[in-house]
Amino acid sequence: MSEEGQLFDKKSLRVLRDGERGLRELAADCVAMANASGGRLAIGVENDAAHPPPGQRVTDEQVMRLNKRIPTLTLNVAVAATRQVAPNGGEWIELQVFASRQAVAATSDGRYYLRVGDESRPLMPEDLARLAGDKSAFVWEAQPQSQVPRSRVDADKLRDFVQGIRASDRVSARVKIKSDAELLDHYLMADADRLTNLGVLWLGQRPDRAVLRHAPVIQCIRFDEQGLKVFKRVWDDYSLNPQELIDAVWREVPDWQDSYEFPDGLFRKNVPHFDEVVVRELLANALVHRPYTQGGDIFINLFPDRLEVHNPGLLPLGVTAANILHTSRKRNDHLAQVFYDLKLMEREGSGYDRLYEQLLASGRPGPKVEEGDDRVTVTVQRRIAHPEVIDLIGKADSSYQLQPRERTALGLIAQEEAITAAQLAKALALRNADELRPWLGRLLDFGLVLTQGRTKGTNYRVNPEVLKATQYRGRTSLRGIERHRLRELVLRDLGIYGRSKRGEIHARIGAEIPERTLRSELAAMVQAGLLTPLGEAGGRRYELTAGR
Structure with a gap:
């Protein structure tokens, strides 16, 4: 067996027994090789050995796990794991890592490595910039499929696509007059006589979509109060394009039909547990913004109090959970254009605006976005915390046509x-x-x-x-209390209870009063000579100034 070097490395089979930690170590080595010239990893062979131990066995589950997990832990890395048998009868796994010729490879948590000699070295920012400059741009959508001629489109999907484009008010007349073949070229669904990845994804026949690398799979799972699975539906037969997937998820999950009922004068108003606009926008974002060079299913997890959508991959570089409402970074430009032109999503960067607007108008908090090591999770609440807000927003919008x-x-x-x-x-x-x-x-x-x-x-x-x-039916609280009324409350409280800490005063006069407001008013009362502070920082107490 070869010596370890630029194109070859040995790993003990123990790396697979270390669980997630071992897999992430392997993922880093795969990234390093992909960013260099590719290579092979011999898993099951010790560093100082020429062959695996006699009698060592490799299971099908271990081989399958590598083929499945390494792509989910990396970006722009292609691997192929196979079981091999050494001359001494011992088994080992050969993990072939293909060179990433056109894109920079990385781990799913944003780390970069490069194979140098027999080491996998982390890349510094200046090295990363140089490596990126050496690689030509990689556009997954526009890559032609060598085995799929453009004539092998699904006739029904092609008909629906061109009808949707020509009926859309988002598409210019100049585009609408193109022939069917010209529309495929315009949207980069075909390249010469072959379909591209985007063309196969949207218009291809099921067998071709099934072999498309990382074609989307959606799983919907409902959990009960104890966290047990009580419903599961999977769309994994690759017969549907992205538009049909969204329609199928909305049509085939019974939970979307559930609603709350609220009084509205002499009538009743039904508010769905999950608004159709919210569900479709979440699915559209998941399908458009996922990296199609990384494996992993889209999960829709339904809990009694919330909906979670898990999407493989991380947010585009520069976009965080904190700035997602305002920052736009395109990942799959051509796929996003198709979604926009067919009115399946809002313009790039405005989708989350719409989610916030729809959720807040229905009396719920905005969506919560969390970025994990290899996926992004968006959570929306099922329960309506403020049903009275629905009526207020509706009437205000009717009167003033709010933006x-x-x-x-x-x-x-x-x-x-x-x-x-x-x-x-x-x-x-x-x-x-x-x-x-x-x-x-x-x-x-x-x-x-x-x-x-x-x-x-x-x-x-x-x-x-x-x-x-608007006959607002919300409860009355002290959150918006006027300052002169707050001052009177504090004076009356200290007149009864005497010397007290700010927290004690806060608890007695109303915990819903913003702490910042109370702190500001106490400082103003001290400055006005109404209160006398005693002590410092956390131990400070207040009492009425002598003579009051």
């Missing part, structure tokens, strides 16, 4: 009853309160929202007259 961002901001303010500029900016993932103006829009001009204070300490609350006019 999407205005609806989002009004929904946040109404749910919180009163919110500071700093808190509102944080909820909208803005850098500071100065960026709130486009979101507030005309809410202040219309008198829907009132303000108190200045700069980042500004408090926003829904105008009480608007609440009265």
Whole structure:
């Protein structure tokens, strides 16, 4: 057996017994080889041995696990694991790593390596930039399928596609007049006489889509209160293109039909547990933004209180869970264009705006985005925390024709009853309160929202007259209490209970009062000579100034 070097490395079979830790170590070595010239890993052969131990056996499950897990732990890495038998009868696994000629390979958690001699070295930023410059751009969608001629399209899928394009008001007349063949070229679904990856994905026949590397598979699983699986539906036969997948998921999962019923005057109003717009937008984002060079299924996990959509791969470089509402990075440009032109999703970068708007308008919090080691999870709540907000937003929108961002901001303010500029900016993932103006829009001009204070300490609350006019049925709380009333509460509290810490005062007069508001008012009362502070920092207490 060859000596370890640039193109060959040995690994003990123990690496597979170390579970996830061992697999991630192998993934790093695969990335290093892919970024160099490719190579082979002999798994089951010790570093100082020429052959595996006699009698060593390799299971089918170990080989299958490598073929399945290495692609999910890496990006732009192609591998092939096979079982081999040495002259002494011992078995080992040969893991072939193919060179990534056109794209930089990485682990799924964003680490880069390069094979140098017999070592896998982590790449520094300056090395990464140089490596990226040496590789030509790789566009997965536009890569032609050598075995699939353009004549082998699914006639029904082609008919639906061209009809959808020609009926869309998002497509220019110049494009609509193209022939069917010209439309395939325009959307990069064909290259000369062959279909591209995108063409096979959208228009190909089932056998061709089935062998397409990492064609999307969706699993929907429902869990009960104890976390046990009670329903499962899998779309894994590759007979559906992305548009048909979304339709099938919406049509075949019974949970989407469940709804809450709320009184609305003499009538009843039904609000779905999960709005169709939200579900379709989540699925469209999962299908469009996943890296198609990385394996892994899309999971829709339904819990009694929430919906989770798990998408393989990480967020595009530069996009984080904190800035996803405002930052746009394209990953699959041509696939995204097809989705947009067919009106299956909003324009790039505005999808999450729509999710926030729809969820807040239905009395729910916005979506929660979390990035793991190899996947992105988006969570939306099933239960409506603020049903009264639905009616408020609906009536305000009917009267003033609010813009999407205005609806989002009004929904946040109404749910919180009163919110500071700093808190509102944080909820909208803005850098500071100065960026709130486009979101507030005309809410202040219309008198829907009132303000108190200045700069980042500004408090926003829904105008009480608007609440009265819309017969708002929300509970009354002290979140938006006026400062002079808060001062009277503090004076009365200390008059009864005497010397107290801020937390003690807060608990007695109303825990829903924002802590920042109470802290500011206590400081103002000390400055005005109404209160005397005793002690420092966390031990500070307040008492009425002598003579009051």
